[in-house]
Amino acid sequence: MGLFELLxxxxxxxxxxxxxxxxxxxxxxxxxxKEYLLCGIWxxxxxGIMPLIGYLVGSRFEKLISMVAPWVAFILxxxxxxxxxxxxxxxxEEVKPEFDVKTMFMMAVATSIDALAVGITFVVEPVxxxxxxxxxxxxxxxxxxxxxxxxxxxxxxxxGHIFGMRYKSGSEIMGGTILIFIGLxxxxxxxxxxxxxxxxxxxxxxxxxxxxxxLGAAVVYAKSRLSDNLRMILVxxxxxxxxxxxxxxxxxxxxxxxxxxxxxxxxxxVICFCGGxxxxxxxDIIVPHTHAYTNITEGPKSKLDLEIKVMLxxxxxxxxxxxxxxxxxxxxxxxxxWISASMALVLAIAIAVQNIPxxxxxxxxxxxxxxxxxKAFFMGVVSGVPIPLFGIITVIVSxxxxxxxxxxxxxxxxxxxxxxxxxxxxxxxxxxxxxxxxAFVVGFAIVMFMIFL
Numbered sequence: 001m002g003l004f005e006l007l008x009x010x011x012x013x014x015x016x017x018x019x020x021x022x023x024x025x026x027x028x029x030x031x032x033x034k035e036y037l038l039c040g041i042w043x044x045x046x047x048g049i050m051p052l053i054g055y056l057v058g059s060r061f062e063k064l065i066s067m068v069a070p071w072v073a074f075i076l077x078x079x080x081x082x083x084x085x086x087x088x089x090x091x092x093e094e095v096k097p098e099f100d101v102k103t104m105f106m107m108a109v110a111t112s113i114d115a116l117a118v119g120i121t122f123v124v125e126p127v128x129x130x131x132x133x134x135x136x137x138x139x140x141x142x143x144x145x146x147x148x149x150x151x152x153x154x155x156x157x158x159x160g161h162i163f164g165m166r167y168k169s170g171s172e173i174m175g176g177t178i179l180i181f182i183g184l185x186x187x188x189x190x191x192x193x194x195x196x197x198x199x200x201x202x203x204x205x206x207x208x209x210x211x212x213x214x215l216g217a218a219v220v221y222a223k224s225r226l227s228d229n230l231r232m233i234l235v236x237x238x239x240x241x242x243x244x245x246x247x248x249x250x251x252x253x254x255x256x257x258x259x260x261x262x263x264x265x266x267x268x269x270v271i272c273f274c275g276g277x278x279x280x281x282x283x284d285i286i287v288p289h290t291h292a293y294t295n296i297t298e299g300p301k302s303k304l305d306l307e308i309k310v311m312l313x314x315x316x317x318x319x320x321x322x323x324x325x326x327x328x329x330x331x332x333x334x335x336x337x338w339i340s341a342s343m344a345l346v347l348a349i350a351i352a353v354q355n356i357p358x359x360x361x362x363x364x365x366x367x368x369x370x371x372x373x374x375k376a377f378f379m380g381v382v383s384g385v386p387i388p389l390f391g392i393i394t395v396i397v398s399x400x401x402x403x404x405x406x407x408x409x410x411x412x413x414x415x416x417x418x419x420x421x422x423x424x425x426x427x428x429x430x431x432x433x434x435x436x437x438x439a440f441v442v443g444f445a446i447v448m449f450m451i452f453l
Contacts (some may be wrong), residue, residue: 002128006141007148008207010452013118014149016111017043033159038104039157040150046108047115048146054076054119055138069376073356079117115145147433205329205348206388213351213387216359218379226360230381231293232436234357235423242321242420247452250324250413251345253331256338257406269410276414280320289313291423292365307366307379314362314383317423320415321351322387326394327408333395334402346450354443355384 021039025031119142127137226234251269258265290309297309304312326346331339363380363382367373398405 001077006127006144009118010145010148011152013047013115013145014043014152017047017149017153018156020107020111021153023161025157025159034144034156036154040154042104042108043111043153043170044146044150046112047149048142050112050115051119051122051145052138052142054116055122055142056119058120058123112350132319145191174453204409205325205332205344206391207349208348209325209355209387210384212355213359213384214381216356217363217377217384219356219360220363220373220376220380223364225368226364233439234360234441236436237443238354239348239420239423240440240445241447242416243440244447245324245347245350246413246416246420248448249328249343249350250409250416253339253343254406254410254413257336257409268407272407272410273414273417276320276411276416277418279411280316280415280418283316283319287312287316289316292361306369307371307375310366311362311379311383314387317358317419318355318384318386319390320412320419321355322390323394323408324416325351325387325410326391327405328396329391330395330398330405333399334405336405340451343451344451350447350450351387355387359384 017039021043025035122138122141128140251273254269254272255265258268262268284298286299288299288304288309289312290297290299290306291313292310302309304359325348328339328344359380362383363376366379367376371379394408398408
């Protein structure tokens with residue numbers, strides 16, 4: 001576990017304390033520096049002490065734990081993360097305004113129990129920030145967890161005092177999602193014999209689009225609806241980005257990669273391109289989903305709630321994005337000469353940018369139809385999960401069968417273009433769609449510029 005993952009873990013663990021701090025800020029009529037410090041110090045101290053205790057206890061059973069290490073990390077973090085998400089939908093508990101020792105002690109223990117289990121995972125998956133192994137790295141980890149929790153708790157008190165409970169459920173969902181992702185990464189890294197996922201750049205790249213999804217879904221806490229003009233601009237911009245990624249990021253490199261294999265390399269590229277279109281078309285047929293704002297429902301008849309169907313429409317779109325991202329990071333890891341060194345980061349950022357409105361197109365419309373804010377945010381976040389998931393799977397497959405990479409890229413290009421073209425009619429749903437068309441051109445041009453810069 002490197003520094004980046006440690007920072008991510010610290011933020012994820014701090015979300016429980018953040019949620020309680022929001023409640024404390026809400027319960028107090030007047031906030032002073034004393035309340036900020038009490039919450040920060042109590043929650044930060046216990047959040048740092050608990051993983052240290054977990055590590056010291058777990059070290060005594062290191063041989064036993066190491067036999068099932070990756071599965072232990074995956075199960076513990078998934079349970080913790082899942083429980084945080086579950087609590088986000090539970091009825092709000094009453095939080096007393098007292099800041100006495102007994103009250104703060106009980107709350108600090110309650111919010112840091114999860115960190116105790118995480119300390120055991122430090123035995124399973126050692127922290128590797130310093131070159132030396134052992135307690136020095138663990139002490140850095142618990143210190144970092146404590147400091148980050150302290151600051152986030154202080155911020156939570158302020159947010160709770162100003163905005164009330166609006167961000168409580170969102171923070172718990174975000175924290176739970178982060179912990180589940182880290183647990184999944186630990187397990188897949190163990191199963192990945194190529195050891196590509198030990199490369200922190202690949203893990204960071206898989207997370208960048210998910211960050212965009214989180215930001216987009218979080219808009220539901222600040223905005224209730226979109227104007228038609230803004231929606232057309234967002235649809236146009238995201239469509240331009242995706243077409244540019246498909247053409248310059250997938251299809252063009254695939255042609256270059258097959259030049260040495262075939263006399264006429266465009267033939268296999270076209271075949272794979274059509275295969276990607278067919279794959280996406282089949283998903284459209286077999287998965288029940290509803291397109292936001294147009295209210296067009298596709299796929300088989302289903303009794304699923306509307307909010308699930310809206311979420312599934314974006315899940316379908318995100319599958320080829322995950323494959324594309326995984327393919328480009330495979331090329332980055334293998335140092336293939338027909339893929340530029342900066343391509344992976346550029347595409348990860350481009351996908352993250354277009355994920356912001358796509359997550360928003362899930363959260364806002366279902367919130368407008370009566371879904372509570374926390375659940376609307378959660379649906380938006382879940383819609384983006386296929387990207388890191390399919391990205392990791394694609395990395396593993398592409399590294400096990402290196403010759404398959406250009407075919408995967410051509411297939412992803414076809415799927416991306418199909419799913420993007422399907423959304424473009426939304427631009428023509430209004431008489432004046434110039435803004436959407438211009439946004440499409442801008443999105444396409446910016447990504448093309450970034451790729452060839």
